[in-house]
Amino acid sequence: MTTILQNKLDEKFTAWIIKYISPNFVDGIYLVWFTDNDAESTDKLLTFENGKIFSSKNIENIELEIINKKKEIENYERVISWLNEEINNDSTEDNFYDIKFLLDQIEQNNFSIDVIELFTNYINLFGDYARQDEKNNFLLTFESQSSIQKLWNYYYEAIFWPRFNNKKEFENSKPASLEIDKSELHLQLSEIINEFDNQIQMSNL
Template sequence: MPEQSVIKRFETSCIACDTWIIAYRSSAFPQPYYLVWYTDNSTGDRLLMYRNAGIFVTGDLATITAEAEARLSSLQHTDKTARWLKQVQGLEPSVSNVYDMDYICNALRRKKLSLKVMDALSNFIDLFGDYANSLTTTDHLQVFREHPVIETFIAHYYQYIFWPRLQQGEKFRDAERPELAVDHRALLDVFQEMRGYFEADIRVMSPTTH
């Protein structure tokens, strides 16, 4: 039935369960990795992580849900996450967002902060906050969100990009935005430190046998 194919679409299950797949690209790794991001109604946004520390990732998008389900007992998750894994069985996974670390880093080095770069950096800062929120052992990393250079960036982003774009829609013009008044070298250094913590916690496991 056509209705059934619509109901079972991968994206529909992601929306219903507040659980998504994201891609992470970095020259620190030989290939892109895929992660699972989800919302816990009681504790906020999180990444799917191992209970004893480590971000769950896989290099194979096609098998990510099967890999997560096979390791579920060792992962920190919610009932919605388990329900999502059941709902998406047999469906082709899709990526909701891509995080390209070298793209951000190179732009910060050149001090070329286009709208695309600003969006990418803001998205990573949010992702890092969700990572820090995922386990009690990573909670101390929330301090990066309060770093003066990160607070300056976020304040600028929301004042001149996020809220104006939301309010103005297609009329939004980034050319009218003032230059970000921040020490670009300091911003790069803090970004690299956050990236280092994040990438050091990525745990690549051998594929499970199905």
């Protein structure tokens, strides 16, 4: 977890480096996700002023790439001062989203807890981006598709809250059965991935 200093205001906020793999980025890229210091503590992806998502092919170059694009980076002054020396000395991602793997597992009809959790985390990330700026609102239509919502709701109703409320009982029981149209889910998730990936802008040195 990387702590970043807000230059003009003496406040600290938290950011995460995400390694992201999808069918469009099979070698992996890196995104920056942070909690804003606004009244709602909004979770956001670091973006350019045009609304596109900042990304890097090399985790060790993230800071320099942000500096080089400072005139184009939204919230530049709030994210550039990296306090955690690990980002330079021992850079590692905080979260890993392998969406290519996720699609493969759905195609193979593997709906394990880990797979459903990865799905839900990705939809939540997608939703954060869709809501962080009004110009992204068109993306909410994809998030609300039937099979996407069905699996998302299943995760919270059958996994997250039962495990949160009584972990021991959850671990000793079997989650409720899941009935879902695998083909429809795969298609709808593929649409979301393509829409999300189209919003990503590479920032190479």
